Amino acid sequence: MRRLLLLAGLCGVASAQPWWEREPLRILDLVTSLGRIDYLPAATLAERKAAQLYNAEHLDVMKLPAGLDDRGFYFRSRYARVENPDFLGAYLPEAHKRGIRVLIYFNVHWYTRQFGEEHPEWRQIRENGRPLEDVYDTGTDFCVNTPWREWVFGILRDLAAYPIDGIFYDGPVFRPDTCYCRWCKEKFRNRYGAELPSKRERKGKAFAQMLEFQAASLTEFLRDSRKILKELRPEAAFYMNGGLRGANWATGRLNRVLVSEQDLVGAEGGFIYGDLTRTPLWKPGLTARLLETQASGKPTVIFAAAAHKPWTFSLLPAPELKLLYADSIANGASVWMGITPFEFEQPEMAVLTEMNRFVADNARYLHRTRSEARVALVWSDVTANFYAGSEAQLIDIDRVPSRTEVGNLEAEFSGLADALVRSQVPFDVIDDVTLEREPLGRYRLIVLPNVACMSEAVARRLAEYVQGGGALFATFETSLYDETGVPRPELALAGLFGFRSAGKIAGPRRWDFMKPSSADPLLEHLARELMPSTAYYVVGAPAGARDLIRFTKPLAGRYDGIPDPSPDPALLVNTVGKGKAIYFTGDLGASIHNFRIAEQMQLVENVARRLAPPPVALENAPSSVEVVLRSQEDGRRWLLHLVNFTGEMTRPIRKIVPLREARVSVAPEVALKRARTLVGRRELVVRRDAAGRATIVIPQIDEYEVVLLER
Ligand SMILES: [Zn+2]
Incomplete structure (x- = not known):
């Protein structure tokens, strides 16, 4: 009898997919927490959401008056300081009746100043010993290693007493100069037998340990949260606002680490800000591709805002809304749209309803698909975290500037991504973990945009990949540093590139040139006498490779006559085993990102089309x-x-x-x-x-x- 039951139980587990894996999700977040949570009767609100064809939502039931505190809970909780109506209790049956799954939005990264002062020991502490303040200019934030975690877990239990479908954490995150609270210090000392390292010295073993420690602290917080939720609601989903394509050292949000304690993986790939002419059109799609790589087969979600940020109460024109949606689902992700109640009543919502209908009607063609790309563009988290040319990423748009403009990683990636999208050759976005231990055989071409920090293991695998017939296209300081940002005397891939570096960088070259040095199909449509140079390049000489383009000697001014040729190679091609390594010594991606130079974009297109012809x-x-x-x-x-x-x-x-x-x-x-x-x-x-x-x-x-x- 017991065996039978056990068998039945196992079969049940094997056959029943969790609800979040059954179909593409069309998630709404109606941002009521900035105004009134219960601004409409529960039934009316659920009806309006259902009419726009959403099948899931992140529901606000905690007010955010300049951050979270314990006074605005619209559900029964032992932790509520003020008793408000039980909106959650009234709302859930109305949503469920209409086929909407309800995940609770729980802000775990932004608290009011007053609440912070009431719980001073929970606050994140800066490296200078001061508590964290000015989060979104008005609030503070707490640390996952303090007793604050018990407060969060208590609220989780209260929420899970309701028939909710899941919990979404907005956060948790560390900041560029936190956390140095006594719990973090003690926990680090116990684990590593050393004092907490500084976050200002961003290379070497100590900083690698700091990053590992903070990501582990977040993971443990997620693990404990998820365990509590699943004990009470085994059918509930749990995930967080995940790491972006950026330098996540500041926050500790390393998706590859945090994925183990989440049921879905999501990030704000569809939040667009300020001067949109400087925002890549394909931002949602590029984010979705990276998330798919990092998600270990779990569903991915692109969070998009209907607002033109930073104006919270604004609305993008209908075509932009539609494109945010389209670019997410095209790249295999589910959609999540954040909308304030004002915008939720606007006529532009019709295009989102139309897209929701499209996703619902075509769910079978959008669900469980895989990429057929033969080209992979590498986003290196390791380089983002340890390289001097990298900007720190905070909450989407907030960035700490890079320490140097030389080899700006974001610009290098964006420029090459832009050239690849515009060449219309399908490509994936993969990361260091893929390079180190996942199959690479499906790719004919791997593009390395200044992947400056690279482990020996990755360098070895790339050499094997080329030996076996693959093609590489790398730029600038690729492989010059180890995986903790410590410089090497020579590029780890120098042998593969057939190049010997002179150990220095030329530039900035503001009005200088490059010149083709031999004929090759890779230079199709590039039969120029001269073409604009990149701003910087690694100085060196061919050591086995053939150079196709060389730099010219610098001009003293832009009208300083015809430039003389120099021996310094710009583009090198090296045949190795059955494959090819192509190395561009300059910061080609940054140059494309900054100036969209036609010849440089053509070169990337030639490389992609020649080495990985799309079917x-x-x-x-x-x-x-x-x-x-x-x-x-x-x-x-x-x-x-x-x-x-x-x-x-x-x-x-x-x-x-x-x-x-x-x-x-x-x-x-x-x-x-x-x-x-x-x-x-x-x-x-x-x-x-x-x-x-x-x-x-x-x-x-x-x-x-x-x-x-x-x-
Ligand atoms: Zn701390």
């Missing part, structure tokens, strides 16, 4: 269409996502220019049988040329289209 190519469409290729059913079905960012030459985009008669050309080996569009809902005619190459024509693409390719 599906878009023609007769501008480079502002992002191309994502994913598959289902072991590759028998391909899904070609086309996100059309073609606007009116500025941002925010108020109107999209629709594309007509875009052609998709499909390589013979794909053996395309059938094609149809999911947005336009049309069966497309497949035409084949003598060589077996198939072509389909899409009559019109507005913001978004998905082409189903059956093989």
